Amino acid sequence: xxxxxxxxxAETVPETAGTTVxxxxxxxxxxxxxxxxxxxxxxxxxxxxMQDLGRRLARVLAPGDLVMLTGELGAGKTTxxxxxxxxxxxxxxxxxxxxxxxxxxxxxxxxxxxxxxxxYRLGGGLDEMEDLDLxxxxxxxxxxxxxxxxxxxELADDRLRVLIDRATGDTDDERREVTLVGIGxxxxxxxxxxx
Numbered sequence: 282x283x284x285x286x287x288x289x290x291a292e293t294v295p296e297t298a299g300t301t302v303x304x305x306x307x308x309x310x311x312x313x314x315x316x317x318x319x320x321x322x323x324x325x326x327x328x329x330x331m332q333d334l335g336r337r338l339a340r341v342l343a344p345g346d347l348v349m350l351t352g353e354l355g356a357g358k359t360t361x362x363x364x365x366x367x368x369x370x371x372x373x374x375x376x377x378x379x380x381x382x383x384x385x386x387x388x389x390x391x392x393x394x395x396x397x398x399x400x401y402r403l404g405g406g407l408d409e410m411e412d413l414d415l416x417x418x419x420x421x422x423x424x425x426x427x428x429x430x431x432x433x434x435e436l437a438d439d440r441l442r443v444l445i446d447r448a449t450g451d452t453d454d455e456r457r458e459v460t461l462v463g464i465g466x467x468x469x470x471x472x473x474x475x476x
Contacts, residue, residue, distance in 0.1 A: 319463040319471045327455050331357040334459065335364020341474040342369065342423045344393040346467070347437040349429040352445030357457055358427045361443065362397055365425060371395045378427075385422075394422040401428040439465030 325331050342348070342365070350358040359377045366375035371386035371394065378384045378399040386395040396419075419436060426433050434440065442462040448454040463471040 317464070319468050321461045321463075321472050321475060323459045323461070325357070325457040325459055328357065328360050331360045331457065331459075332364035332367070335361040335366075336368035337364075337475060338461075339365045339368020341471070342393070344421050344423065345419055345437070346393075346423050347419060347433065347440040348423065348425045349433060349440060349442045350425060350427045350445070351430050351442065352457075353447060353449060356445040356447045358443075358445060361445070361459075362395075362425050362427070365423070366395050366397075369393065369395050369423060396422045396424045398424065398426040398433075399428060400426055400432050437465075439463075439467035441468060441471075 323334065325334060338348075338361075348365075350361065352358050359375070363375040366373075366386055369386075369392055370388060370390035372389050373384070373386045375384075375386060375395070375397060378397050382400075383396060383398045386397065388394055424436070430442075442460075442464065444460040444462070446458045446460070448456065461471060461475075463469070
């Protein structure tokens, strides 16, 4: 299990579908400068909203994007990816790839394919991931890796980390805090893209 993630405190502004998007937190970069990382925190209160967030994210994804999903078992990583698949218009039901490690969902609309990877059982970092040829798929696909922290960062300088926190223990609480961390110049406009 992964330790809970805590992000910077942020003031929030109401957003559609029960989510919130924070105002800019921390120092504002100087004109022309590109922030190293952009952080957006959202509140999600149901699986339907998590899937809707995936559809919203799909609107800003492009071929070559690497998305890394982190969260406890049952946090909603596959539900978010299902929404990404719907938003990208890909073929096939998006389900957890735990037993096959990776699934490729070709586009039905002429857009990028969705490569959905579950790295939970892979312990060897990028060496083990090389067998999946993700570096070959990445330029023309959107690659989503569940449990990818510490394993796939070397695939792309620019990447989107999605951290999903949920209440743990004996609870049926559906609330999640989703923190999107856009790393690199590619994600400089993430906050505006989600508005």
